[in-house]
Amino acid sequence: MPIPAPNLYPPFNIIRLSHVVFGVTDLAKSRHFYVDTLGLQVTDETADTLYLRAMEERGHHCIVLKQADQATARALSFKVFSEEDLDKAATWFANKGHAVDWVDRPYQGRTLATVDHDGMPIEFYHKMDRLAPIHQRYELYRGVKPLRIDHFNCFSPSVDASVAFYNELGFRVTEYTEDEDSQLLWAAWTHRKGGVHDMAFTNGTGPRLHHTAFWVPTPLNIIDLCDLMATTGYVGNIERGPGRHGISNAFFLYILDPDDHRIEIYCSDYQTVDPDLEPIKWDLKDPQRQTLWGAPAPKSWFEQGSLFEGVTPRKADLDATPIVAP
Incomplete structure (x- = not known):
């Protein structure tokens, strides 16, 4: 089947992927793997949630680990260009018949939760808390x-x-x-x-x-x-x-x-x-x-x-x- 021609003027402007949210069955073991072994940086930690970022990233997190009974992927998240794009995304998905919901996510502004054509959970936001740069903190x-x-x-x-x-x-x-x-x-x-x-x-x-x-x-x-x-x-x-x-x-x-x-x-x-x-x-x-x-x-x-x-x-x-x- 032919590859579709590039759509250079989509209904709203997605900049890039942002982060994934994982349900994990043992948060301490996951912390040891992602932080102590892989080297991701902890940006916040509660009894049941761990927020991580990589060394060049200024956004608060690129991966969120949540204590859960079952290991699942909870959502894939994307950053859009503006608040207007976020509203356009909500309208576009609603017009397509997809469930849309405005959800509260820590360290993010307004966040749109919806699903793609296969029912896969995806989220969109415009603004995430910015952190100080650490890419030249080589001791980390x-x-x-x-x-x-x-x-x-x-x-x-x-x-x-x-x-x-x-x-x-x-x-x-x-x-x-x-x-x-x-x-x-x-x-x-x-x-x-x-x-x-x-x-x-x-x-x-x-x-x-x-x-x-x-x-x-x-x-x-x-x-x-x-x-x-x-x-x-x-x-x-x-x-x-x-x-x-x-x-x-x-x-x-x-x-x-x-x-x-x-x-x-x-x-x-x-x-x-x-x-x-x-x-x-x-x-x-x-x-x-x-x-x-x-x-x-x-x-x-x-x-x-x-x-x-x-x-x-x-x-x-x-x-x-x-x-x-x-």
């Missing part, structure tokens, strides 16, 4: 030295439908994988901020969150993290990599947190600022699309994902088999 750098949140990747039961919906919101496709037999999309990478992706979609039972990604300075930081995880009780949490993707050219590592929420640590992708940049097409049968070099992805990488709270996923429309590790 530890773990993998995460600089910023970069993207979400979601399992989608129809990648074509996901691309079409988010195209209406101005997300532009940078790279995609097409199944030559059915002419359907197996995966697609879309962005708002001028990188390879803010939102990616992978064919599979969904909607579910495949992973949340953090950008780090160099491949050596990823190697250092592997050494650290191997000697602090987390070697079993290394799921895939290190390696390099064909798609995006990213040097990557996939790890699982104590609740099996998947995190990608990566660097070395490229900019896609020009609005007329042509997307790159990959064949599903090309073994270098997912792994330019390195071990093939394990079966778990194609099957395991975080459930969204209150959302029942459905089986994918496309029945296609990618290359998996033996």
Whole structure:
């Protein structure tokens, strides 16, 4: 199916992805993983909630961890350009028949909670509390030295439908994988901020969150993290990599947190600022699309994902088999 033309004048202006909210079953264990091991910075902490940011970020948080009975992804959040855009978003989703609600989120201004075409919970806001810069406070750098949140990747039961919906919101496709037999999309990478992706979609039972990604300075930081995880009780949490993707050219590592929420640590992708940049097409049968070099992805990488709270996923429309590790 053809990739839609870039929508350069969407109904409201999304700047970038902002943060994810995870339900976690043991907040202390999650704190040890995200703070003491990965190196994210605590910006606030209560008995049941932990707010974190990465080293280059000025916003109050890029990830929120909430103590819960079950491990779920509660919402994916995006920043819009203005309060007017927030109102336009509310009108647009309401006119499309999507549930809309104004919710109170700490350290944010007005926040719009709604759902996408698959019922996946998404939120929008304009203003978040700003914190003092810490990117030159080198005494704080530890773990993998995460600089910023970069993207979400979601399992989608129809990648074509996901691309079409988010195209209406101005997300532009940078790279995609097409199944030559059915002419359907197996995966697609879309962005708002001028990188390879803010939102990616992978064919599979969904909607579910495949992973949340953090950008780090160099491949050596990823190697250092592997050494650290191997000697602090987390070697079993290394799921895939290190390696390099064909798609995006990213040097990557996939790890699982104590609740099996998947995190990608990566660097070395490229900019896609020009609005007329042509997307790159990959064949599903090309073994270098997912792994330019390195071990093939394990079966778990194609099957395991975080459930969204209150959302029942459905089986994918496309029945296609990618290359998996033996």
